[in-house]
Amino acid sequence: xxxxxxDSNMLVYAEGLNDxxxxxxxxxxxxKLGPDRIVLPLQAVGEFYNVxxxxxxxxxxxxxxxxxxxxxxxxxVATTERTFHGAIELAAGSGLQFWxxxxxxxxxxxxxxxxxxEDMQHGFVHRGVxxxxxxxxxxxxxxxxxLTRPPR
Numbered sequence: 001x002x003x004x005x006x007d008s009n010m011l012v013y014a015e016g017l018n019d020x021x022x023x024x025x026x027x028x029x030x031x032k033l034g035p036d037r038i039v040l041p042l043q044a045v046g047e048f049y050n051v052x053x054x055x056x057x058x059x060x061x062x063x064x065x066x067x068x069x070x071x072x073x074x075x076x077v078a079t080t081e082r083t084f085h086g087a088i089e090l091a092a093g094s095g096l097q098f099w100x101x102x103x104x105x106x107x108x109x110x111x112x113x114x115x116x117x118e119d120m121q122h123g124f125v126h127r128g129v130x131x132x133x134x135x136x137x138x139x140x141x142x143x144x145x146x147l148t149r150p151p152r
Contacts, residue, residue, distance in 0.1 A: 001036065001037060002037060002113055002146055003037055003038075003039050003075075003110060003111055003112040003113065004033055004037055004038055004039065004112060004113070004114050004115075004116055004143075004146065005038075005039040005040070005041055005044075005077075005103070005106070005107035005110065005112045005114070005115040005116065005129070006030075006038055006039070006040055006044060006074075006115075006116050006117075007044050007047075007100075007103055007115060007116060007117030007118075007119060007120070008044040008045075008047035008048040008051060008103075009117060009118055009119055010026055010029070010030075010044075010116050010117065010134070011040075011044065011045070011048040011070060012048060012051055012052070013025070013026035014026040014027055014030055015052075015066060017052070017056055022135060025134065025135060026134070029116065029134055029143075029147075032147050033146065033147070034150075035073050035074050035075075036075075037146070038074040038075065039074065039075050039076075039077055039107060039110045039112050040070060040071065040074045040075065040076045040077065041076075041077050041079070041102070041103045041106035041107060041110075042076055042077065042078050042079065042106075043079060043099060043102050043103050043106060044103055045067050045070060045071060045076070047099070048063075048066075048067065048070075049063050049064075049067055052066070075110070077106050077107075077109070077110040078106075079102060079106055080109065082109070083102065083105045083106050083109050084102065086105040086108075086109075086127075087101040087102035087104075087105045088101075090104065090105060090126060094124075094126075096120065100117075100119065100120055103115065103117075104120070104126050104129060104131065105126070105127070107129045108126060108127035108128065108129045112129050113128065113129065113130065113142060114129060114130045114131070114132045114140075114142050114143065115129055115130070115131050115132070116132055116133075116134045116143070117131055117132075117133065118133045118134070118135055118136075122136050122140070123140070130142055
């Protein structure tokens with residue numbers, strides 16, 4: 001099965017924060033990919049929690065419930081020691097921020113073909129995982145192809 005990891009900004013948009021147009025797009029991506037094809041690195045969930053409680057000043061219990069909903073609806077993937085060391089190497093060699101590298105390495109460990117994020121370099125590939133800005137035009141072929149197939 002073709003797996004796509006979501007970065008924290010995808011969660012923020014899907015929850016209706018920051019941009020109404022991207023809210024619709026993120027919601028459509030979530031629905032069209034379906035829960036079986038979405039991987040959620042726990043680092044992304046932590047960033048989502050911080051953004052909502054700090055930047056948007058949402059109540060912690062409300063955000064906790066949103067995090068729980070996301071974690072219950074898709075495949076969540078934890079960081080391992082191997083992933084952590086790989087992220088340090090990636091950050092040192094590529095210039096990526098460590099936490100972004102950790103999300104990308106976690107996506108690779110989970111067997112994803114892509115990480116959907118608008119915060120990293122569109123088209124960057126690490127260990128078979130392509131960073132795709134899902135809002136870029138034209139749509140990346142990997143994502144366009146996946147969206148033509150219904151979720152299983």
